[in-house]
Amino acid sequence: MGGHERIGRARGRGQDPAAGPALMQAYIVRRLLALVPTLLFASLIVFSVVRLIPGDVIDLMLSQNDISADKKSREQLEAALGLDQPMLVQYGKWVSGILSRGDFGVSLWQNTPVAEQLAQRLPVTFQLGLFALIVALTVAIPIGVYSAIRQDTSGDYVARSISLLMLAVPSFWLGTMVMVFPSIWWGWSPEVKFVPFRENPGQSVAQMAVPAVILGFALSAVTMRMTRTMMLEVLRQDYIRTAWAKGLDERLVVLRHALKNALIPVVTLIGLQVPILIGGAVIMEQIFVIPGMGLLLLDAVSQRDYPIITGVFMVVGLAVMLINLAVDLSYGFLDPKVRYR
Amino acid sequence: MSAPGAAALAPPARPPANAFLRFLWRLFRTKPLGAFGAVIFVLFLFCGVFADLLAPYGFNQISPANRLKPPSGQFLFGTDNLGRDMLSRCLYGAQLSVIIGFCAAALGTAISILIGVVTGYIGGKTDLVAQRFVDAWMSFPDLIILIVVVSVVGPGMPQIIVILGLFFGIGGSRIIRGAVVSVREHMYVHAAQSVGASTLRILWRHVLPNVMPPVIVLFTTRVGAAILAESGLSFLGFGVPPPAPTWGGMLSGSGRTFMYQAPWLALMPGLCLTIVVYAINVFGDALRDLLDPRMRGSR
Numbered sequence: 001m002g003g004h005e006r007i008g009r010a011r012g013r014g015q016d017p018a019a020g021p022a023l024m025q026a027y028i029v030r031r032l033l034a035l036v037p038t039l040l041f042a043s044l045i046v047f048s049v050v051r052l053i054p055g056d057v058i059d060l061m062l063s064q065n066d067i068s069a070d071k072k073s074r075e076q077l078e079a080a081l082g083l084d085q086p087m088l089v090q091y092g093k094w095v096s097g098i099l100s101r102g103d104f105g106v107s108l109w110q111n112t113p114v115a116e117q118l119a120q121r122l123p124v125t126f127q128l129g130l131f132a133l134i135v136a137l138t139v140a141i142p143i144g145v146y147s148a149i150r151q152d153t154s155g156d157y158v159a160r161s162i163s164l165l166m167l168a169v170p171s172f173w174l175g176t177m178v179m180v181f182p183s184i185w186w187g188w189s190p191e192v193k194f195v196p197f198r199e200n201p202g203q204s205v206a207q208m209a210v211p212a213v214i215l216g217f218a219l220s221a222v223t224m225r226m227t228r229t230m231m232l233e234v235l236r237q238d239y240i241r242t243a244w245a246k247g248l249d250e251r252l253v254v255l256r257h258a259l260k261n262a263l264i265p266v267v268t269l270i271g272l273q274v275p276i277l278i279g280g281a282v283i284m285e286q287i288f289v290i291p292g293m294g295l296l297l298l299d300a301v302s303q304r305d306y307p308i309i310t311g312v313f314m315v316v317g318l319a320v321m322l323i324n325l326a327v328d329l330s331y332g333f334l335d336p337k338v339r340y341r
Numbered sequence: 342m343s344a345p346g347a348a349a350l351a352p353p354a355r356p357p358a359n360a361f362l363r364f365l366w367r368l369f370r371t372k373p374l375g376a377f378g379a380v381i382f383v384l385f386l387f388c389g390v391f392a393d394l395l396a397p398y399g400f401n402q403i404s405p406a407n408r409l410k411p412p413s414g415q416f417l418f419g420t421d422n423l424g425r426d427m428l429s430r431c432l433y434g435a436q437l438s439v440i441i442g443f444c445a446a447a448l449g450t451a452i453s454i455l456i457g458v459v460t461g462y463i464g465g466k467t468d469l470v471a472q473r474f475v476d477a478w479m480s481f482p483d484l485i486i487l488i489v490v491v492s493v494v495g496p497g498m499p500q501i502i503v504i505l506g507l508f509f510g511i512g513g514s515r516i517i518r519g520a521v522v523s524v525r526e527h528m529y530v531h532a533a534q535s536v537g538a539s540t541l542r543i544l545w546r547h548v549l550p551n552v553m554p555p556v557i558v559l560f561t562t563r564v565g566a567a568i569l570a571e572s573g574l575s576f577l578g579f580g581v582p583p584p585a586p587t588w589g590g591m592l593s594g595s596g597r598t599f600m601y602q603a604p605w606l607a608l609m610p611g612l613c614l615t616i617v618v619y620a621i622n623v624f625g626d627a628l629r630d631l632l633d634p635r636m637r638g639s640r
């Protein structure tokens with residue numbers, strides 16, 4: 001999201017085309033550097049907020065292990081987990097650990113490095129999100145284009161009404177319905193035993209298909225609406241009339257001339273939707289028991305596993321920021337007039 | 342609030358004189374789907390406000406003899422695992438949704454106006470700092486922040502309202518700021534500045550009235566968003582705790598445990614939720630087209 005103002009359209013032809021790649025590299029470096037203060041600020045807040053969660057992890061552990069919570073065992077456990085030090089010291093250690101060796105601390109419960117858990121879970125959520133995005137785009141862009149070039153026909157109305165409906169259907173309800181009704185009617189239910197992509201790609205894709213389609217639903221509705229609006233705007237431009245007047249084939253006019261120019265706001269929109277997509281993934285992981293970041297977070301919150309909560313937060317935040325940087329960079333590909341300054 | 346229905350039944354021959362009625366007239370004439378949304382929205386408000394009178398049973402009235410009864414004449418929406426009437430629970434759920442939706446949207450819109458007007462009008466360093474903060478805020482998924490914050494403050498209705506309000510407030514400030522920035526450059530604002538009107542007076546008398554269209558649209562769509570967000574949180578167990586009959590909560594607790602035996606437990610609250618949010622969305626869209634054509638297609 002940040003940094004849009006630094007992208008400008010070059011006016012005139014004064015700019016040296018060979019300077020493009022160098023400018024772009026400088027731009028990427030600057031954007032990456034700009035992430036540092038944001039992430040540091042966010043990390044400080046997350047780190048302190050998480051510790052405000054009522055219900056001490058120590059109490060939880062002692063009660064689960066049936067140890068009477070006398071003062072001595074409390075202090076021993078606190079010391080063992082490093083929770084007896086002042087918070088600022090804990091924070092300093094945590095940040096320097098991440099920066100120096102990518103060490104996000106150790107899970108308070110499993111006693112395994114948080115980084116290891118994140119590395120295990122992140123690809124799963126990423127896979128789910130990517131599938132959902134692919135579903136959304138393959139549905140949304142063709143329908144959006146169709147809806148625009150056949151504006152105000154019955155097909156357009158049907159597409160628009162359905163997209164409005166898809167925006168209103170809560171994904172957690174749709175997910176539940178997909179579990180219930182096929183099972184009652186046909187005795188079919190989605191597989192809940194998770195298969196990692198690397199072990200069996202085919203089965204993994206098949207398993208993720210249902211949650212990915214549901215997750216892609218709402219995103220495709222938003223994307224379709226944006227594609228339609230932008231196509232309508234572009235189709236009224238003079239150069240489109242010129243293209244028609246030259247006698248170009250409809251497909252060429254619509255796809256090559258109009259769609260490419262209509263896509264920039266659509267791509268921006270997708271960048272803005274990434275956090276919502278991740279939020280939806282948390283719900284889908286919960287319903288379909290997919291061991292991704294969302295399930296990791298929900299478990300960690302209920303167990304007060306601070307290092308995991310902060311770890312998930314930072315990784316998700318970084319991922320969103322990097323995706324948005326990629327979105328900003330894609331403008332240059334879609335519109336050669338865009339220059340990175 | 343029965344005005345929309347009346348206007349549809351007996352459309353006056355020419356636009357009525359009252360500005361509000363004139364607006365309704367335009368809504369029904371040019372945006373039938375939006376008007377349909379408005380009617381459902383009003384109906385939903387009515388159910389929420391008068392839930393105590395409309396509901397045939399109490400929302401927590403347990404009746405062991407009538408456990409898991411399918412929908413019938415006696416129990417239109419069926420009963421749950423404790424024999425509670427689902428129709429009554431859905432009606433009381435509407436009440437909770439009305440309260441949460443309206444309070445959170447009002448709070449959120451107020452915060453958006455405050456941030457948007459101040460940063461958009463003053464500009465400069467304040468604007469830059471505030472915008473960077475909003476950027477950072479928006480790169481974290483809502484739901485993930487909400488889960489962590491709710492686990493800090495504990496589940497409960499007042500907490501949910503404040504958190505959602507804060508949330509929507511910060512996100513929505515962008516839209517208000519954009520509107521303020523364009524209003525700021527208008528002649529009448531420059532004129533007010535040059536006759537020496539105070540900043541507060543300019544903001545109150547000139548800027549605020551002219552950003553009302555996006556404010557109204559923002560408020561309407563936020564009501565739907567708040568209802569959806571609350572039900573999502575309740576579904577995950579971070580919303581208003583049971584036995585409060587929130588639509589999201591009904592879907593998660595007994596709804597999920599007994600969903601194979603009694604699918605109506607999960608079906609009905611979800612249907613209510615979908616219909617209401619759909620109505621608010623189409624109504625909000627129509628409002629946007631009528632009040633604020635510049636924002637068309639963006640959401």
